[in-house]
Amino acid sequence: MTNLIVHNINSTFVIDSRLIAEELGILHKNFKELIKTYKVDFEEFGQVALETEAGDIRYAETFYYLNENQSYLSLTYSNNTPKVRRAKINLVKAFDQAKSVLKLPQNYIEALECLVASEKEKKALSLVAADAQAKLVDLTPKAEMYDVIADSSKFLKIAEVAKILSIPNMGQNNLFNFLKSEEILQKNKVPYQRYVNLGHFTVVEKYNKYNGEVILVTLVTQKGLSFIKRRLEKAGFFSSKLIA
Incomplete structure (x- = not known):
């Protein structure tokens, strides 16, 4: 199962270098060193800039957004093992899938x-x-908040999910940490691709017009709300809301 997620940033398809390193089964710091060593080669296919994970700058992780050609190039510097060959196939599929969405x-x-x-x-x-x-x-004023939201088709932020579930000591930050510990969300708070494919989450890009930064925001579907509640109950957390 691959966790490769392709993003469309400023009309260019790119992928997080951390995901490629994970696909190859190597440390991300070693993969970044490879890119740095052959940076001249990579920049023949576009600019290669070091990005910083959103959050506290003191603890934020750095990574690269590689375009399609740069991603394929990075694999040419790896031995042609079965794992690397599978990574190449998964990369091709990931970019093809992203392109098919944007016709x-x-x-x-x-x-x-x-x-x-x-x-x-x-x-x-x-x-x-x-x-x-x-x-x-x-709806009457006493209607459950979930019932109100279920009648609309909007996606939910993690903070809204935490509020709906009303589990003691399970606010937004603790819910993020729980979903990461369950390997549902990655370190950058973006869901693994398999949970997106299952219809539990969607990821949107939020553009900051003041600094030009593009932030990835994870949203939860109605199906995902029930999924999160079940995972919490399995871990011993119980909601006071009657959510199917």
Whole structure:
């Protein structure tokens, strides 16, 4: 099972060097040293800049965002073992999957069709939102918070999940730590790809217009809310909310 996740940052598909190192089964610090040693080679395919993990700068980990060509190049410096060959295959699949999601129009007709489809989708979403709002109006003031959220189609932040579950001493930070200890979230608070594929989470990019930084934000689906509750109960934590 691969944990490779490709991100679209400023219209460029990139992947976290920590994930490639994990795929290869090597220490990330050794992988960073390899990139640094052959930086001139990597920069033939674009800029290679050291990134810093969001959070306290004193403890934040540094890493690289490698584009598709740079990612493939990094594997050419590794011995052609079965693990490396599998990593190459998984990289190709990860980038292909990211590209398939972003199907750009190839000509004017396709662009026009996309525009029409987009307008239809916005109209449909508007009708769904109106219907959801009508349902919320009918709810009594004593309705459970989860019931209100379940009638809408929005995703939830980890802090909202913690508030909904109402488990003693399980606020946002402790819930993040729990999900990381269960190997559901990675160190950068992004879910492993298998949990995204199962429909428990989605990851969105938040752009800071003041410093140009792109932050990855993990959101929980309604299916993911029930999944997290079950994992907490299995670990001995119980919610006071009646959530299926």
